[in-house]
Amino acid sequence: MSLRNLSDQGLIADTKMWNEKEEHCTRQFLRHINEVNRRRLFCDDKTGSLFKYIRKNFNKSDSETSRRVLAAKTLRHVPCADKALANKQVTLTNLAEISNLVENIKSKKKKNEILGSIKGKTQIQTREFVDELTGKKRATRSKTHSHSDGSIRIHLTLVGQTAKDYDFIKEQLSNNRIYKPEDIIGHAINPKAESMRKRIMGIGSRKSKVITNSRTISAAIKNAVMIRSGNKCENCDSKYNLHFDHIIPHSMGGASAIGNVRQLCSNCNARAAIVALSQTKMDLFINQS
Ligand SMILES: [Zn+2]
Known part of the structure; x- marks a missing residue:
């Protein structure tokens, strides 16, 4: 039947019905991707993450995928969020906004309180609520481009302590010569990368001998x-x-x-x-x- 033949009332009722179905399907989708995540099944697909698995296999954009992956994470940490979503007390976007916050909180009571606090809030209000709780100032989104010659172009904004630390390192280094931003970043991250490499390699560990019958890998x-x-x-x-x-x-x-x-x-x-x-x-x- 063509939609043009529906009465006004019929059209409004049908639109409402399909919206209900869409919301139901979204909740079911979140439940299913959580089970895929529990089994780490995306690794069998060699995608390495739930986000990449959904991007590759389903017709969803980066932002649609990100919203679902983050909202699903909130459902894992706060199971009653599913009921709040069904009752239209929260949106998918709101659940995505609190995902990192609830992931880092151990108390179930506190997690439920956070869910209660965002009921009826808009995305911006939820974001402000999260920022207030975490004491974070949101930086302008960074942009990173990897080039074929191995170089990386980064456009970023430093805020808070990181901005102060950057200025401090720049001042300390600039006594003898003018340093470019890439030199200052290199100065800060090179020692960290070196120590991480050594940790991965087990260098400096007393357990780094060549012993193949041990659990320790030399x-x-x-x-x-x-x-x-x-x-x-x-x-x-x-x-x-x-x-x-x-x-x-x-x-x-x-x-x-x-x-x-x-x-x-x-x-x-x-x-x-x-x-x-x-x-x-x-x-x-x-x-x-
Ligand atoms: Zn992997």
């Missing part, structure tokens, strides 16, 4: 694995939150040798553990909220 093995992987997750190519993983778990007799050690991101590492050791066992470590 610096030499880690180095060889990093050269093989290009310092990326060997399943999804992610460069973030990398871990060294025993392919055959050490508890099942797997050696700490190069053939049995791989570099995985935290999500792919969790997925491998779920497959090897069971979902129930791994829920105790990776899916607590």
